[in-house]
Amino acid sequence: MSAPSTRGITRGLRLFAGAEAQLVPQARLSGPMPWVIAIMVALTAIALAAGLALGNTVTAATAEIEGGVTVQLVEPRLEVRDAQARRAADTLTRLPGVLSTRLVPQDEVDGLIEPWLGSGIETATGSAIPIPALIDVRLRGAADREQVTRIERALAAVAPSARVDAQANWLRPVFDAIVSLQWLAIALMALLTVALTAAVLLAVRSALGVNRDTIEIVHLLGGTDTQIARVFQRSIGFDAAGGGTVGLALAMLVILGLGRRFAGLGAGMVDNGALVWTDWLLLALVPLLATVLAMVTARFTVMHALRKML
Amino acid sequence: MSRTAGGEIIHFDNVGLRYGTDREVLSDLSFTLFGGKFYFLTGASGAGKTSLLKLLYLAQRPSRGIIRMFGKDAITMPRSALPTLRRRIGVVFQDFRLVQHLSAFDNVALPLRVAGFAEREIAGPVSDILEWVGLADKRESRPASLSGGEQQRVAIARAVIGRPDMLVADEPTGNVDPDMAVKLLRLFELLNRQGTTVVVATHDVHLLRKVPESLIMRLDRGRLSDPTGALRYPPRRMVPGEGA
Numbered sequence: 001m002s003a004p005s006t007r008g009i010t011r012g013l014r015l016f017a018g019a020e021a022q023l024v025p026q027a028r029l030s031g032p033m034p035w036v037i038a039i040m041v042a043l044t045a046i047a048l049a050a051g052l053a054l055g056n057t058v059t060a061a062t063a064e065i066e067g068g069v070t071v072q073l074v075e076p077r078l079e080v081r082d083a084q085a086r087r088a089a090d091t092l093t094r095l096p097g098v099l100s101t102r103l104v105p106q107d108e109v110d111g112l113i114e115p116w117l118g119s120g121i122e123t124a125t126g127s128a129i130p131i132p133a134l135i136d137v138r139l140r141g142a143a144d145r146e147q148v149t150r151i152e153r154a155l156a157a158v159a160p161s162a163r164v165d166a167q168a169n170w171l172r173p174v175f176d177a178i179v180s181l182q183w184l185a186i187a188l189m190a191l192l193t194v195a196l197t198a199a200v201l202l203a204v205r206s207a208l209g210v211n212r213d214t215i216e217i218v219h220l221l222g223g224t225d226t227q228i229a230r231v232f233q234r235s236i237g238f239d240a241a242g243g244g245t246v247g248l249a250l251a252m253l254v255i256l257g258l259g260r261r262f263a264g265l266g267a268g269m270v271d272n273g274a275l276v277w278t279d280w281l282l283l284a285l286v287p288l289l290a291t292v293l294a295m296v297t298a299r300f301t302v303m304h305a306l307r308k309m310l
Numbered sequence: 311m312s313r314t315a316g317g318e319i320i321h322f323d324n325v326g327l328r329y330g331t332d333r334e335v336l337s338d339l340s341f342t343l344f345g346g347k348f349y350f351l352t353g354a355s356g357a358g359k360t361s362l363l364k365l366l367y368l369a370q371r372p373s374r375g376i377i378r379m380f381g382k383d384a385i386t387m388p389r390s391a392l393p394t395l396r397r398r399i400g401v402v403f404q405d406f407r408l409v410q411h412l413s414a415f416d417n418v419a420l421p422l423r424v425a426g427f428a429e430r431e432i433a434g435p436v437s438d439i440l441e442w443v444g445l446a447d448k449r450e451s452r453p454a455s456l457s458g459g460e461q462q463r464v465a466i467a468r469a470v471i472g473r474p475d476m477l478v479a480d481e482p483t484g485n486v487d488p489d490m491a492v493k494l495l496r497l498f499e500l501l502n503r504q505g506t507t508v509v510v511a512t513h514d515v516h517l518l519r520k521v522p523e524s525l526i527m528r529l530d531r532g533r534l535s536d537p538t539g540a541l542r543y544p545p546r547r548m549v550p551g552e553g554a
Contacts, residue, residue, distance in 0.1 A: 217407050220369055221468075222397030223424040225389075307389070310371060 033203045034243035037290060040196045041247025042254070044189050045286045050253045051185030052279040054178050061171065067099065068167035069151060070141045075161040078130075083157035085133040090147045091158050097140050097147065099228040104134040132163075143168060181263070196290060200240075200297040204232055208305050219309065229302040240294035244287025251283070318378075319345045319476060319507055320366065322394060325375030327361055334373065335361045336532045345475070345507065346532045348502045350518050351511040353529035359478055362529060367401045367478045368392055380475065397425055400474035400506075402482045406465040408453040414440065414464045415449040421472040425511060426462040442497070444490075459484040466494055476507040483517060495520055 071088060075081035085103055092101045107132055119130065139147055143166035155162040208215065215228055259274070275283075316398040320343035327336040336358045343349060353359050364370040365377065368384065379395060387395075400421075408417050419436045440446050443463040453461050462485045469477060477498065483491035499521060502508045510517075518526060528535040
């Protein structure tokens with residue numbers, strides 16, 4: 001940093017902080033620190049955004065399929081299958097705890113298998129591949145083991161070919177994987193926090209070494225540890241606030257860019273991962289927390305180092 | 311007049327100082343400094359003058375002995391109490407120790423800022439003292455652009471700006487011309503008359519004669535030469551050739 005700009009910062013600091021702000025030259029304290037903090041904040045914000053998006057995905061998907069049960073009627077004979085399907089749908093509609101039932105239309109079932117088997121297969125007539133009839137059931141509560149057993153019992157008489165599956169069971173491995181990714185995001189944030197703390201600690205130690213003479217003089221003139229610590233704390237605070245803002249802006253660009261890409265996929269589960277306003281608020285807190293962390297680290301580091309001096 | 315005038319402000323009792331495991335650089339120092347007095351500390355190079363001054367301005371703790379400063383035990387007092395005590399002591403370092411990134415004005419203002427004075431209270435006195443030491447036109451200059459003598463005058467201005475109870479100066483006239491040396495001594499005397507205890511380390515014997523009321527402390531290889539006990543008991547004047 002050039003001398004004039006150092007003087008500019010110093011004068012600016014004096015407006016906020018009083019005279020001790022200029023005890024240590026600002027340029028010597030800063031160095032690459034704002035950029036290090038910018039990178040840390042950007043990575044942390046991206047990790048946090050990923051964690052929040054994954055959390056939203058799980059929450060939305062869980063809410064959607066928690067009470068969902070799929071009844072498959074596995075019967076090769078078309079007439080029997082249709083008859084069992086209708087009876088099963090009737091029975092389920094009357095069953096306590098069932099919110100709704102929907103017999104999935106045959107063309108919709110055909111549409112589901114079309115990507116694998118292609119079109120033109122006469123599944124409906126049973127002349128080609130027999131495809132089960134599907135009933136989508138929504139329960140008031142979660143589709144736990146007890147509920148599934150209750151439905152199986154209710155259907156045993158009217159539709160012996162019925163197979164009952166809680167939808168949550170199919171996606172449990174996916175959820176588990178997502179939760180693992182969430183933990184990974186949390187671990188990344190923790191690591192970045194540690195890295196930020198270490199970077200500030202090293203920068204402050206280095207600045208203390210470079211400014212040792214000045215600090216000794218200030219001490220001998222009656223300066224207190226707190227006064228000296230405030231200089232470093234304030235300087236790191238400015239660095240962290242500036243770097244944090246830049247880092248957040250970078251992260252926002254990345255998050256919005258990725259969000260647009262994922263939105264383009266049109267996949268329902270991914271769409272559910274969109275960040276809500278509280279998530280954006282949390283992201284905005286990242287540079288603020290980084291600034292507080294950096295300032296606290298700087299203060300403790302300086303106070304600890306000064307205790308070793310007379 | 312300072313409230314310390316006349317009373318004991320510094321008391322050393324059997325003080326010794328060694329750096330690391332080397333032999334003691336100061337040994338068995340026992341003396342008392344009284345408020346409002348003017349002391350010269352003399353001795354050959356390496357006699358321990360700077361080390362003794364370091365003990366006086368609390369830059370160093372002794373290896374043994376008792377030091378009482380302004381009525382407080384300086385050995386056992388917590389670190390947190392040192393700044394208050396240090397603000398009562400003005401120091402002129404032998405190597406000036408100016409803060410290189412600050413202007414002459416800001417260097418002189420430093421003790422006042424550290425003591426928490428408002429900027430409006432600082433500007434006037436700092437400008438006055440800079441004018442007094444002949445550096446009014448160099449107020450914005452950084453130490454690197456000042457000559458040795460100018461730096462020394464800034465250092466002296468910084469030491470006296472806070473009107474300390476005790477002024478400790480290590481060879482304060484070493485880098486100035488004779489006229490300025492006399493002028494600076496007059497400043498020290500002026501402060502002394504206002505109640506500030508002055509301790510000036512020098513090996514310039516001519517300087518001693520310029521302050522007739524001064525008391526002499528002579529260090530010889532880390533030991534205080536005080537054959538008459540003048541430093542232990544009510545001090546009287548000792549000049550080379552008159553008693554020491």
